[in-house]
Amino acid sequence: MTVHGFSPSGNCHKVRLLLEQLGREYRWVEVRSDDGSTRTPGFIAKNPNGKVPMIELDDGRVLVESNAILHWLAEGTGYLPDDPWQRAQALSWMFFEQYSHEPYIAVARFICGWTPLDSPRRAELPVLRERGRMALAVMERHLQSHDWFTGARYGIADVALFAYTDVAGHGGIGLDQFPCVQAWLERVRSTPGFVPMPAPDTVAMRRIDESG
Amino acid sequence: MTVHGFSPSGNCHKVRLLLEQLGREYRWVEVRSDDGSTRTPGFIAKNPNGKVPMIELDDGRVLVESNAILHWLAEGTGYLPDDPWQRAQALSWMFFEQYSHEPYIAVARFICGWTPLDSPRRAELPVLRERGRMALAVMERHLQSHDWFTGARYGIADVALFAYTDVAGHGGIGLDQFPCVQAWLERVRSTPGFVPMPAPDTVAMRRIDESG
CATH class of the missing domain: 3.40.30.10 (Glutaredoxin)
Structure with missing residues (x-):
C-alpha cells in the first residue's frame, strides 16, 4: 500500500x-x-x-x-469497536472532527505556518481561534466522563481528533483551559506503537513562532 | 425514535x-x-x-x-453495501460532503435564505459559490462513469449528497454545467419511498428570490 x-x-x-x-x-x-x-x-x-x-x-x-x-x-481490529452503537458514536466524533474542529484548528495552524506573515488570510485567525476553542470545549465536556472517543477503548476517533488537537498551539489556540483534553492527549501518546507527527520545517516553525 | x-x-x-x-x-x-x-x-x-x-x-x-x-x-440494509471497499468509498463521499460540499453549498443557501438582505455575511457568497461549483465538478466527474455514490446501488452516500445538491440553486449555484449531476438527482427522486425536502418558509423563499 x-x-x-x-x-x-x-x-x-x-x-x-x-x-x-x-x-x-x-x-x-x-x-x-x-x-x-x-x-x-x-x-x-x-x-x-x-x-x-x-x-x-x-x-x-x-x-x-x-x-x-x-x-x-x-475494520476488524481493536481500533474500531464491534458494538454498533459504539461504532456510531465513534463515527459521529469523526464527522465532528471534520466539520467542527479541523476547519478551525487545522486552518488556523495552516495560516500561521504556511502563509506569509503579511497574508490577508491572517485576518481570519480571531474567528478561527474562537471556533477552535468551542470545539475543544465540546471535547472537554465529553472527556469529563469518558476516557476515549472510540467507545471504551482507544481507537480511530481518538486518532482522528488527536492529530490537530496535539498541535493546536501552532495556530495560537492554547489548551490551558482544557485539562481533560491535555490528559487525554497524554493517554494517546502512551498507546502502543504511538509515533509523533513530524515537526513543520524551519520556515514554517519560524512563521508559527512569529505568529504570536 | x-x-x-x-x-x-x-x-x-x-x-x-x-x-x-x-x-x-x-x-x-x-x-x-x-x-x-x-x-x-x-x-x-x-x-x-x-x-x-x-x-x-x-x-x-x-x-x-x-x-x-x-x-x-x-447498517444491515440495502442502503449500505456489504463489500468493505464499497463501504469505504461510500464513507469517503460522505466525508467529502461534510468537508468540501456542505460548507459551501449549504452555507451559501443559508446566507441567502436565513440572513437579512443586508447581512455582512453576504460578502462571503462569491467564494462560497466558487467552491460549491468545485465540489459539483468533482461529483460530475464521478457520475460520468458511475450511477451512484454508494457502490453499485443507491444508498446513504447518495442520500447525503442529494440533500443540498438538490437545492444548490437556493444559494445561487446553478446546475447547468453539471448534466450528470442533474441526471443523478432525477434518479434519486425516482427511488422507492423518496420524499422531497419541505420548502423553506415564505420569508426565507422571498429572501432567496431576492438574493439573485
Missing part, C-alpha cells in the same frame, strides 16, 4: 499513526499540499478533489478522505 | 429521507437552527455541539452528526 501524504499535515499523520499502530507495511510518498502538488493533472486523475492523504493499493485502486481511510484500515 | 430537526435543513432532511425509505417509525420534533433553539441549556445537555439533526432513542441515548446517523440506520 502506498500513502500519498504531506508529513506535517494532521490529516495525513492520522493514516501514518494508525498504520504504525497496526504494524502494517506501507510506502510513504511525500506530496506537499501547500505548493500545488495535489493539483497536478497526474494527481487530479487519481483524486479529483486534489487533496491528501490518499492511499493507493497495489492494484491501483485509491481511497481518499483521512477518516474514511482510518475506518477502512481499522 | 425521536428525530430533532429543522425541516428545511438538508442535514436534517437526510435523516427523514432515509427513515421514510426504510419504512421506520419515528417522531419528528421541529427544532429551528436559526433562532438559538439548538443552543438552549436543555438542548446543549443532549448535544454539547448545539446542532441538529439529533436522534434520541426511547432509552434517552442520543446520536448526532447527520452522516453518522445515516450510517447507523443503514
